[in-house]
Amino acid sequence: MNHILDIALNDLVQIVRDRKVFLFLLIMPICFTLLFGYAFGGFSSGGDSDPRLPVAVLDEDDGRFSQELFALLKGSEVIRIETDLEKSRFDYEKALSDGDLAGIVTIPAGYSQAMLDGQPIPLDLWADQASTTGTTVQNEVLMAAKRLASAVWTAQITSQAAGKTADFDALVSEALLAWQEPPIRIEATSGVVAEEEPSQSVMSMAHTAPGMILQFAIASLLTAxxxxxxxxxxxxLQRLLTTATQRVHILMGHFLSIFAMLFTQFMLLIVFGQFILKVDYLRLPGATLLVAVASVLCIAAMGLLIGVLAKSEEQAVMFSLIPMFVLSGLGGAWVPLEFTGAAFQTIGHASPIAWAMDGFKNIIVRGLGLESIWLPVAALVGYAVVFFGLAAWRFRSE
Amino acid sequence: MQPAIEVQNLHKSFGELKAVDGASFNVPQGEIYSLLGPNGAGKTTTISMLSTLLRPDSGDALVMGHSIRKDPMGVKSVLGVVPQDIALYEDLSARENLTFWGKMYGLRGAALKQRVDEVLEIIGLTDRQKGRVSKFSGGMKRRVNIGVALLHKPKVIYMDEPTVGIDPQSRRSILDSVIALKNAGMTVLYTTHYMEEAQELSDQITIMDHGKLIASGTHDELVKIVGQMDRIRLTINAEGARVVTAWKSTPGVKQVTAEDGTLNLLVDDSNQVLPRLFDAATTSGVRITSVDIQLPNLEAVFLHLTGRALRD
Structure with missing residues (x-):
């Protein structure tokens, strides 16, 4: 056991003294995480402080019920009202075409009176109905308009029944309040997808950040x-073999140093992802740790195998580049496998990276529990055992 | 007393090449035993088998009673190896290297620290112990390379051409340290292709060529193989074939070999034979451009046994 630790420490001392290693282990992964996150839609307008969809509301009616509708939309958990008195309609249309707004709602003149007459006139809604964002805005706006129309209708019926003594405004307010605490509430829950979706930038980072961690862990195969x-x-190495140190101890010593190096890289990037990119690794910290350990075991064993197989530095580069590109690409580290077809997803899972991505995404994207990571962890540990076994078998003839 | 090393009919081939072909010899305890031969003779392969790095095709060897086949860990426990190539971590200091290797030889704590201090003193690098090996000269690296093998005070030490490619001063220092090891009671198996080193250091010498042991004994015993013959090296201004036949039939000449414009002759008495060689050359129309006379030595023995010079 002492020899294993001694060999691992000896490796780590030499790795730490090589400043180039820090560039590959830490600086480049952080840079690429930010770059890919941006490329996949991160840092969109609005920032991360308010994840709701920005929508402009133009009130051409300026009546009692248009203000009620405005108040309803302002209280929405889905859309955020953008109001800037300095901006013209043209400015808002430009913002919509630039993607800075998710929609524009115009409340037409006569809206309030039409509501009172029992003949509500439709709102003028501009949004990209081909996109999820557009349909979400449309649903939210129409739902608010229907609530308001229902409240007005309810108040009118109640008012007629109560006679002149009834306060129509109070009845409308009471009816609207009733929407907030309905007598019957239907809640749909799912065991697969979390109901509450984080903002676009956080979601894109949740896809990108683990991919980049795995991508650069694979890239560290060369160092390993x-x-x-x-x-x-x-x-x-030949001299080590002339000492009374067992071969398996030599191999395990090197494996331990590679593991320590990659695990440190993982932890630093997870901390960076959690606190800087707001990727919620710590939603289930134990599960995240398990997936990280299993991933590092697998990649470290792969690095060990390449080191044992490669007889020269050129071969080490070549043997490292193959898994770096093939396994990362196939496993969804660059582009999420969800963007591909079923056949590619099946093929992709031949790569251990796909299992590692599954493990991380089950925690941070799909919002699943601890039970969702056992299969990915088992697959990764299985790969690690195979890679280490092959390395040990090959090392016998060293 | 049981020999420190007993080699019994070792064989090792790499494909068609017989690297070691039936090597058998004994190394008595406390002696310096040299394997002398040109590059490719099979010395390093022999050392590799004796240090359990290579498994022999057949045959066995006992090192302090431990079989290289059946008890390789036992062999390693009594053995220190100084490899032909420098085997050190260049990014570590001399002290860090010695400390790491000391741990690999099973030393720990205060004993390790004390032994590292002693070895640094032995190899004369106490003042440079914190310097990175990558910054050392070739000679200094060689000294650390030897120091590593001394850390656990092995009973037997193998030194595989430890003076290759270093300056004369470092070479002298290493040769002195080998003698010091012997005086400290260690058994040294030393390989070299430098005749002078084998002659100066060795209690016994085995000459190897093409994987075979072609002669063994003390320096004096080996030299007797060529009797009192002198060795003459001549260079001429023409093809050697024009004069070789004439010189072979010259009285007193025992052997003539030609290599790369140089003619090597073994003769009974160079004083008597040289005038006859000049006469024969003149008769053949050849001009002798240089003459080098050497008294009987291991070079002459190798030439006598193989027909080739040792340095080739």
Whole structure:
């Protein structure tokens, strides 16, 4: 056991003294996480402080019920009213076409009177109905308008029944209040997808951040493989084999150092993702830790195998580049597998990266529980055992 | 007393190449035993098998009673190896290297620290112990390379061409340290292709060529193989074939070999034979451009046994 720790520490001391390693292990992953997050729609307008969809409301009626509608929309949990008296209609239309607004609602003149007459006139809604965002805005606005119309209608019936003594305004307010505490409430829950969806930028980062962690962990295979290749090149590996140190201890010592290096990288990037990019890794910290450990075990074993197989630095580079591109691409580290077809998703799961992505996304994107990570973790540990076994078998003839 | 190393009919081939072909020899405890031969003779392969890095195709060897086949860990526990190539971590200091290797040899704590201090003193690098090995000269690296093998005070130490490619001063220092190891009671198996090193250091020498042991004994015993013959190296201004036949039939000449414009001759008495060689050359129309006379030595023995010079 002492020899394993001694060899691991010896590796780590040499790795730490190489400043280039920090560039690959930490700086580049952070830069690429930000870059890919931006590319997939992160940092959209509105920022992360209010995740609701921005919608402009133009009140051409300026009547009692148009103000009630405005108040209803202002209280929405889905849309956020953009009001800027300095802006013209043209400005809002430009903002909509630039993607800075999710929709424009115009309350036409005569809206309030038409409501009182029992002949409500439709709102003028501009939104991209081909997109999820547009239909969400449309549903939210129409729902508010229907609530208001129902409240007015209810108040009119009640007023007629009560006679002149009834306060029509109070009846309308009471009817609207009733929507907030309805006698019957239907709640739809799902075991798969969380009801509350975070903002677009956070969602894109939730896809990107674990992908980049895995991508750069795979890229660190080269550093990992070089640990053994360099030792062989310097003849120290052969010298180690002349000491009374067992071969399996030598292998495990190197594996431990690679594991420690990659795990440190994982933890730093998870902390960066959690606190800077607002990716919710800590929703289930134990599950995140388990997926991270299993992922690192798998990638470290792969690095060990490459180090044992590669007889030169050139071979180490070549053997590392293949999994770096193939496994990362196939496993959804660059583009989420959800964007691909069923066949590609099945093929992609031949890559351990796909299982690692599943594990992370089950926690941070799909909002699932601890039970959802057991299969990905088992798959990753299985890959790790196979890779380590192959490395040990090959190392016997070193 | 049981020999420190007993080698019994070792064989090792790489494809068609027989790297070691039936090597058998004994190394008595407390002696310096040299394997002398040119590059490719099979010395390093022999050392690799004796240090359990390579498994022999057949045969066995006992190192302090431990079989290299049946008890490789036992062999490693009594063994220190100084490899032909420098085997050190370049990004670590001399002290860090020695400390790491000391741990690999099972040393810990105060004992390790004390032994590292002693070894630094032995190799003369106490003042440079904190310097990174990558900044060291070739000679200094060689000294650390040797120091690593001394850490656990092994009973047997293998040194595989430890003086290759270093300056004369470092070479002298290493040769002195080998003698010091012997005086400290260690058994040293030393490989070299430098005749002078084998001659100066060794209690016994085995000459190897093409994987075979072609002669063994003390320096004096080996030199007797060529009797009192002198060795003459001549260069001429023409093709050697024009004069070789004439020189072979010259009285007193025992052997003539030609290599790359140089003619090597083994002769009974160079004083008597040289005038005859000049006469024969003149008769053949050849001009002798240089003459080098050497008294009987291991070079002459190798030439006598193989027909080739040792340095080739």
């Amino acid at each position: 493989a070089q640990v053994i290749v360099s030792e062989r090149k310097s003849r120290c």
